[in-house]
Amino acid sequence: MSKAIVSLTGIGKRYGTLQALSGIGLQLAPGEVLGLFGHNGAGKTTMMKIILGVLAPSEGEVRVFDVDPQSKQAWQGRRQIGYLPENVSFYDQLSGRQVLSYFARLKGVAKTEVLRLLQQVGLEKAMDRQVKTYSKGMRQRLGLAQAFLGDPKLLLLDEPTVGLDPLATAEFYQAVDKLKQDGASIILCSHVLPGVEQHIDRAMILSGGRALALGTLEELRRQASLPVAIRTKGLNGTLGKDSRFQPYMVDSNRLLVTEEQKLATVRALLEFEALEDLQLEPADLGQLYQHYLGATAREAL
Numbered sequence: 001m002s003k004a005i006v007s008l009t010g011i012g013k014r015y016g017t018l019q020a021l022s023g024i025g026l027q028l029a030p031g032e033v034l035g036l037f038g039h040n041g042a043g044k045t046t047m048m049k050i051i052l053g054v055l056a057p058s059e060g061e062v063r064v065f066d067v068d069p070q071s072k073q074a075w076q077g078r079r080q081i082g083y084l085p086e087n088v089s090f091y092d093q094l095s096g097r098q099v100l101s102y103f104a105r106l107k108g109v110a111k112t113e114v115l116r117l118l119q120q121v122g123l124e125k126a127m128d129r130q131v132k133t134y135s136k137g138m139r140q141r142l143g144l145a146q147a148f149l150g151d152p153k154l155l156l157l158d159e160p161t162v163g164l165d166p167l168a169t170a171e172f173y174q175a176v177d178k179l180k181q182d183g184a185s186i187i188l189c190s191h192v193l194p195g196v197e198q199h200i201d202r203a204m205i206l207s208g209g210r211a212l213a214l215g216t217l218e219e220l221r222r223q224a225s226l227p228v229a230i231r232t233k234g235l236n237g238t239l240g241k242d243s244r245f246q247p248y249m250v251d252s253n254r255l256l257v258t259e260e261q262k263l264a265t266v267r268a269l270l271e272f273e274a275l276e277d278l279q280l281e282p283a284d285l286g287q288l289y290q291h292y293l294g295a296t297a298r299e300a301l
């Protein structure tokens with residue numbers, strides 16, 4: 001196995017008496033995309049800042065590109081890291097092109113990259129306007145261009161799709177997929193769950209500074225034993241009259257079964273001549289998120 005790009009072992013962080021992170025462990029592989037999810041105050045930004053070397057952990061060990069991000073050697077690796085902060089702000093008096101040129105110089109990136117990235121995020125027409133005239137979505141896209149400068153090998157994106165319309169969000173995920181294909185590792189932290197799942201390899205769910213879950217969505221589904229929905233078409237009330245299906249029906253065309261019952265149920269449904277279509281709907285990220293957060297709430301009772 002190739003070496004982890006980010007390695008966190010037993011990470012804890014205290015702000016005074018507040019324990020913002022506890023016992024966090026993570027090995028992020030090259031080319032892997034991790035979705036980091038949690039409510040406000042769960043510790044997502046703190047974790048990103050520790051990876052960036054902006055904050056030192058109170059406990060545990062951090063390695064990024066196999067060095068301590070707070071050490072002098074880490075400066076070498078900084079160019080390989082792209083970061084989009086949650087509340088992105090720029091020098092409002094400068095134009096988008098000037099802002100990006102400034103960051104390009106800081107990162108030692110060629111000027112030609114600036115134009116390419118401004119085009120990629122759809123800001124080429126507005127690039128010579130002052131940033132103060134930009135909408136929230138445009139600022140966010142400028143932030144993304146800044147994070148993508150220099151083809152980073154590690155990208156940390158804090159709420160990247162906030163303020164983006166659906167089209168811009170789709171384009172953003174295309175850019176993420178492309179960077180991943182080129183081998184970049186990405187940590188994507190978001191409150192917005194729909195649409196994220198097909199772009200991540202693993203998810204970490206944080207609550208109160210602890211990782212409640214870490215794994216692929218399939219692993220989390222198995223761990224959570226959430227039911228699978230089976231949607232049928234064409235059976236027109238037949239299922240309701242069949243005692244094999246009655247206990248699992250949520251409406252006349254939909255059944256909720258466990259992962260273990262899934263195959264046998266599908267086989268039984270295929271015996272109906274009238275069946276026109278059948279869809280399997282495993283628990284989505286939103287349901288998994290609710291499940292894991294609900295579990296901590298239940299434990300606290």
Ligand SMILES: Nc1ncnc2c1ncn2[C@@H]1O[C@H](COP(=O)(O)OP(=O)(O)OP(=O)(O)O)[C@@H](O)[C@H]1O
Nearest residue numbers: 015018020038039040041042043044045046047086
């Ligand atoms: N500099 C600080 N001093 C004191 N407490 C802090 C500081 N930064 C963060 N905290 C607290 O640490 C906890 C975790 O904050 P953090 O910003 O990491 O959460 P988050 O998951 O990123 O939240 P959000 O989604 O709102 O950005 C919160 O309770 C927050 O109030």
